[in-house]
Amino acid sequence: MSTQSSIAMSACFETENPVCGVILSCQGSQSRPVAPAEDMAQDGVTNTGQMIVVSTVEGWLSFKSLLQHCSGDKNLQVTFSSKGSNQTCGLTVYSRSFNLHYAELKEDITEECISQALDGCFQSCTDRICTFLLLIQGGRFTKRERRMIEILQGHFGAEALKFLVVLSLENGTDADKFDNTLLELMQMCNRRYSQITSFTAKDKLRSLFEMVDRMLTENGVTGYTEAMLTEAKKRSLENSMRKTLTLNPRQCKFSGLMGPEAEAEEREQEFELNVLQQEERREREMEELTAKHAEERKKEASERMQYGKKKENSKEAMISHRAMLQPKNPTDDENTKTTSVILLGLSGSGKSSALNLILEIAGNQYFVNESTLGNSLPTLSCERKEVFKSGRKLILVDTPELWDEDGVENLDLVKDCLSLSLPGPHVFLVVLQVGRFTHGECEMLVQLQKMFGRELTEYAIVLFVSFDDSQQRPQRIDDYVEEAHVTLQDLIRKCGSRFYELNVTKSQSALSFPQVKDLLLGINKLVASHGGQAYSGRRFSMQELRERRKHIEEMKEGALENDSLLRDS
Numbered sequence: 001m002s003t004q005s006s007i008a009m010s011a012c013f014e015t016e017n018p019v020c021g022v023i024l025s026c027q028g029s030q031s032r033p034v035a036p037a038e039d040m041a042q043d044g045v046t047n048t049g050q051m052i053v054v055s056t057v058e059g060w061l062s063f064k065s066l067l068q069h070c071s072g073d074k075n076l077q078v079t080f081s082s083k084g085s086n087q088t089c090g091l092t093v094y095s096r097s098f099n100l101h102y103a104e105l106k107e108d109i110t111e112e113c114i115s116q117a118l119d120g121c122f123q124s125c126t127d128r129i130c131t132f133l134l135l136i137q138g139g140r141f142t143k144r145e146r147r148m149i150e151i152l153q154g155h156f157g158a159e160a161l162k163f164l165v166v167l168s169l170e171n172g173t174d175a176d177k178f179d180n181t182l183l184e185l186m187q188m189c190n191r192r193y194s195q196i197t198s199f200t201a202k203d204k205l206r207s208l209f210e211m212v213d214r215m216l217t218e219n220g221v222t223g224y225t226e227a228m229l230t231e232a233k234k235r236s237l238e239n240s241m242r243k244t245l246t247l248n249p250r251q252c253k254f255s256g257l258m259g260p261e262a263e264a265e266e267r268e269q270e271f272e273l274n275v276l277q278q279e280e281r282r283e284r285e286m287e288e289l290t291a292k293h294a295e296e297r298k299k300e301a302s303e304r305m306q307y308g309k310k311k312e313n314s315k316e317a318m319i320s321h322r323a324m325l326q327p328k329n330p331t332d333d334e335n336t337k338t339t340s341v342i343l344l345g346l347s348g349s350g351k352s353s354a355l356n357l358i359l360e361i362a363g364n365q366y367f368v369n370e371s372t373l374g375n376s377l378p379t380l381s382c383e384r385k386e387v388f389k390s391g392r393k394l395i396l397v398d399t400p401e402l403w404d405e406d407g408v409e410n411l412d413l414v415k416d417c418l419s420l421s422l423p424g425p426h427v428f429l430v431v432l433q434v435g436r437f438t439h440g441e442c443e444m445l446v447q448l449q450k451m452f453g454r455e456l457t458e459y460a461i462v463l464f465v466s467f468d469d470s471q472q473r474p475q476r477i478d479d480y481v482e483e484a485h486v487t488l489q490d491l492i493r494k495c496g497s498r499f500y501e502l503n504v505t506k507s508q509s510a511l512s513f514p515q516v517k518d519l520l521l522g523i524n525k526l527v528a529s530h531g532g533q534a535y536s537g538r539r540f541s542m543q544e545l546r547e548r549r550k551h552i553e554e555m556k557e558g559a560l561e562n563d564s565l566l567r568d569s
Contacts, residue, residue, distance in 0.1 A: 050129060057104055067201065118155060139439065340395040350502075400413065444491075
């Protein structure tokens with residue numbers, strides 16, 4: 001779209017018309033007036049929700065532009081109206097309707113003006129009931145947005161965060177990872193975070209509305225109410241009075257000149273000050289007690305985690321012992337002598353480096369084909385490598401990233417990695433890079449369970465790969481996990497608290513041999529806990545995977561023949 005067209009469409013957004021809006025259409029430049037979103041309930045639209053948008057001017061304009069590019073869909077209707085400096089956006093997605101209220105928050109606006117603007121939006125909400133929507137761009141939580149959230153809390157109270165949802169407008173320049181302030185905000189608002197692009201607007205807005213419904217169900221109320229605002233203002237006034245009484249010395253007391261009324265007022269102020277000081281002391285004692293209890297809970301959680309690991313190890317050992325006692329079927333000898341492992345993870349996590357290091361160190365115990373060793377180049381397709389020892393075989397399958405940036409899986413790659421791991425897989429190695437935990441890693445386990453099934457976690461081991469050779473004494477992996485973000489700890493817990501580390505730097509090569517040894521021991525324990533049985537995904541039939549394996553081998557043989565012909569010529 002040209003710049004002049006964008007300016008013209010922006011002018012349409014700002015038209016003064018509080019009664020009627022305009023449905024935007026991507027099929028032509030004409031528009032038609034419609035009734036406000038509240039009046040559409042008779043046509044099948046559910047009751048209209050009210051949202052106050054907290055955003056910079058640039059973020060709001062980007063959001064409007066995004067809606068403008070995708071509002072031609074019949075399941076997505078958008079109306080805009082304005083009254084003074086306040087703007088209202090009516091959104092209807094699959095018969096679910098919301099009114100978004102926004103007041104212009106410029107960069108140089110004062111804190112008082114921001115509070116007045118947000119209060120004006122609240123007064124525009126039906127029945128004074130609303131939720132809050134924070135708009136950010138590219139996953140970046142800037143100082144301006146942090147300031148607006150602080151002012152939101154100051155005016156509406158900390159209760160407002162119970163009704164806050166964060167929406168990130170993606171434009172191809174996303175942040176590599178979230179900063180700590182955004183992670184803390186997401187934690188306070190119970191991880192209500194969503195991303196939206198012009199290509200996914202309809203489905204993402206529908207998911208956003210469903211997220212708001214779940215939020216209201218969890219809080220057991222219809223939204224942030226005027227009663228909550230009154231209580232927040234009352235607490236703010238009490239805090240202000242407390243500061244005034246604390247900072248105001250007895251400046252008006254002059255010997256022999258203070259009258260009875262002034263003395264009575266001073267005694268009353270001293271009494272109130274004494275009460276406030278006692279309350280503050282009790283609050284400090286409560287905070288100290290809360291901190292003490294939090295430390296005790298953290299210690300208990302650590303002990304529970306260690307107990308869980310010991311219990312899991314005992315359980316695996318028992319299952320392994322039972323498996324050894326069971327009579328074996330002679331026809332299964334080939335499969336029981338093979339362990340197949342698939343390495344999974346995002347690009348750059350260190351899958352190929354870890355695979356090559358495992359093969360190199362295993363070479364001290366096994367016979368390794370020279371073709372299995374080499375530099376860790378970017379992996380573009382699934383590759384199978386093997387090592388042998390006394391008739392036993394270890395299969396390692398390297399994989400590229402199995403889904404694109406929109407979360408859409410590559411079905412051929414999924415089928416390739418499963419077919420190359422036959423007769424397995426027995427273990428999935430989920431590879432993460434130490435020190436890097438982005439939004440992609442947060443969603444990775446969900447993506448993998450969509451592809452391989454929820455039972456994947458029963459066969460999963462988390463492998464942390466470290467590239468940092470600057471430390472003479474690297475951080476212990478147990479300490480790293482204990483201090484990690486709660487989302488990473490939850491991922492490890494879902495994988496049975498099975499995690500290992502592998503340092504792939506040359507300067508720390510002395511650590512590599514015991515690390516690989518521990519990893520292989522953990523793989524053998526997990527395989528034994530399942531009685532040597534491989535993961536049996538029902539997504540593809542065994543016949544289909546065998547045919548895929550045969551096709552891959554034929555293509556590889558054909559490529560080798562072509563290379564040989566080229567060399568001979």
